[in-house]
Amino acid sequence: NAGVTQTPKFQVLKTGQSMTLQCAQDMNHEYMSWYRQDPGMGLRLIHYSVGAGITDQGEVPNGYNVSRSTTEDFPLRLLSAAPSQTSVYFCASRSQPSSYNEQFFGPGTRLTVL
Amino acid sequence: GNSVTQMEGPVTLSEEAFLTINCTYTATGYPSLFWYVQYPGEGLQLLLKATKADDKGSNKGFEATYRKETTSFHLEKGSVQVSDSAVYFCALSDTGGSNYKLTFGKGTLLTVNP
Numbered sequence: 001n002a003g004v005t006q007t008p009k010f011q012v013l014k015t016g017q018s019m020t021l022q023c024a025q026d027m028n029h030e031y032m033s034w035y036r037q038d039p040g041m042g043l044r045l046i047h048y049s050v051g052a053g054i055t056d057q058g059e060v061p062n063g064y065n066v067s068r069s070t071t072e073d074f075p076l077r078l079l080s081a082a083p084s085q086t087s088v089y090f091c092a093s094r095s096q097p098s099s100y101n102e103q104f105f106g107p108g109t110r111l112t113v114l
Numbered sequence: 115g116n117s118v119t120q121m122e123g124p125v126t127l128s129e130e131a132f133l134t135i136n137c138t139y140t141a142t143g144y145p146s147l148f149w150y151v152q153y154p155g156e157g158l159q160l161l162l163k164a165t166k167a168d169d170k171g172s173n174k175g176f177e178a179t180y181r182k183e184t185t186s187f188h189l190e191k192g193s194v195q196v197s198d199s200a201v202y203f204c205a206l207s208d209t210g211g212s213n214y215k216l217t218f219g220k221g222t223l224l225t226v227n228p
Contacts, residue, residue, distance in 0.1 A: 004157075033215075042220035043158075043202070090157055100146040100165040100207065103216055105157035 002026050006091050006106035013081040013113045021076040021109050022093030029096040029104075032074040033058070034066065037108075038086040044092070049074055081113045116141045120204045120219035127194055127226050135189040135222050137178075137204035145206040147171075147180055147187040148216070152201040161189075161202070195224045 007022045025032065033048035045058030049068040063085060065077040074093075078085060091106040121136040139145065146165045150158040162171030167182035176191045187204060204219040 040220065043218045045215065048215065092158075100163065102148075102160045102163070105150075105159065107157045 004093050004104050004106035010110050019078050023074045024072050025093040029093035029095050033092050034076045035090045037091050038061050038087050082114045086113045116164045116208050118204050118217055118219040124223040129228050130193045133191040133194045137187045139185050139206050141208050145208045148205040149189050150203040154226055164180045196226050196228050199226045
């Protein structure tokens with residue numbers, strides 16, 4: 001199993017550009033989520049999905065869109081990049097709903113918006 | 115709502131020193147508690163967990179005990195190594211409708227010097 005994979009690893013954008021961060025998992029997990037990690041802020045939940053076709057907002061959803069057409073993939077779209085979106089982005093997945101199941105993280109995408 | 119508070123870092127120790135990283139939580143239900151570790155340039159990975167009161171999670175010489183009476187889950191290690199240098203996150207997952215979600219503390223950076 002590859003686990004949770006993310007592409008790209010690094011990306012530089014100009015203000016106003018759009019892009020999609022890719023995330024895939026091969027563990028047949030129902031739950032997938034996107035976080036951003038900023039210094040002193042810990043991990044903040046952007047969007048999450050509890051299954052194909054079902055998504056919902058987290059703490060900091062503004063400026064980001066998601067969709068979940070398959071169990072495996074959960075892309076994160078930046079519609080019009082802003083410098084405030086410079087961050088490290090982590091995708092994660094988790095198996096069937098249970099409070100004690102482990103959440104698996106991808107290696108992250110480091111995004112810089114100029 | 116749910117929240118996790120962990121001691122602010124950074125923490126700097128010499129090799130073979132004793133480590134404690136404090137973590138307290140607020141939850142509405144009966145949460146499971148986790149410690150995740152993030153090594154430089156990588157994603158988060160599960161270090162240990164405990165799913166009910168008085169459980170002790172342990173892994174790689176690290177331990178944490180779920181204390182319901184003090185709502186705490188402090189991380190300890192008797193003798194740290196340089197390779198333990200990383201960021202440590204305390205997290206909880208509550209029961210009930212939002213049991214998919216993990217709530218994270220802000221992370222504690224540990225540096226171990228030889």
